[in-house]
Amino acid sequence: MSNTSLLLEWQQRWNRSLFHFLRRRVRSTIEVQDLAQETYLRLLGARDLSHVRNPQAYLLQVASHVAMEWCDRQPRCDSMMMFDDDMLVDSRLPELELDARLSQQRLEETLASISPMMRAVLLLRLRDERSYQEIGAELQITHRQVRRYLARGFEHLRRAMEG
Amino acid sequence: MTGANADMTSIFVQAAHWWVVLREGDASTRQNREFMEWVKRAPEHVEAYLQFLRLQSALARPNLRWPAISAEALVSKALTESPVIPLDDGSGGCVVTSGDVAVSQP
Numbered sequence: 001m002s003n004t005s006l007l008l009e010w011q012q013r014w015n016r017s018l019f020h021f022l023r024r025r026v027r028s029t030i031e032v033q034d035l036a037q038e039t040y041l042r043l044l045g046a047r048d049l050s051h052v053r054n055p056q057a058y059l060l061q062v063a064s065h066v067a068m069e070w071c072d073r074q075p076r077c078d079s080m081m082m083f084d085d086d087m088l089v090d091s092r093l094p095e096l097e098l099d100a101r102l103s104q105q106r107l108e109e110t111l112a113s114i115s116p117m118m119r120a121v122l123l124l125r126l127r128d129e130r131s132y133q134e135i136g137a138e139l140q141i142t143h144r145q146v147r148r149y150l151a152r153g154f155e156h157l158r159r160a161m162e163g
Numbered sequence: 164m165t166g167a168n169a170d171m172t173s174i175f176v177q178a179a180h181w182w183v184v185l186r187e188g189d190a191s192t193r194q195n196r197e198f199m200e201w202v203k204r205a206p207e208h209v210e211a212y213l214q215f216l217r218l219q220s221a222l223a224r225p226n227l228r229w230p231a232i233s234a235e236a237l238v239s240k241a242l243t244e245s246p247v248i249p250l251d252d253g254s255g256g257c258v259v260t261s262g263d264v265a266v267s268q269p
Contacts, residue, residue: 004203026186038216115241116241123230
């Protein structure tokens, strides 16, 4: 069975458990939805889920990793985060291959090479964590343009990461 | 840019665009469902989104430093130097207009 079919089955059976698990770790519903989605996506990218002995534990273990990474990105995160050891029956993680590096030099070269508008959007969002509305107002561009500059900016950063 | 690279760029930009839309804080259930449908539509979409997550992971590394230029200087430079921005994606360039990202708009 493919990962996608398996995952749909897992989702039907344990989606409620996953949301319950994540709700105990983050406060907002939107973040719970984001993290659940990211958990499923990571599992979709795993090499082979058919050998997982305890799918529910596995699902929650990956969700734990996703939630911990999310927590690391938050300026304040005091609601986190203890593993539920009793859930971690299956200790093998799928091969997620998320380890990636972007050198300081490549980041700086890329930011220097893009347009001032795209650079401003990227830095105001990723460094200063301004909202899209604030960025649009500052730069006198529409909300949609902010999103497009950001998505295109990520593409430049991807090439920098791979270059 | 070869055709395959151009396709990859386009799919990656779509993946990035979905992330941007879904992180806005007011993403609807419909948008979340559409995103999942987009992901499931092709293995390339899954790969592009995972690639996007790898980029996020790389950008989140604590030893990576963003340039120290102030927000005011960034805005000022953007307003004076780029009223309309050519976006070079390697396919001959394009301009930011309402149709430059080929994804379904939420």
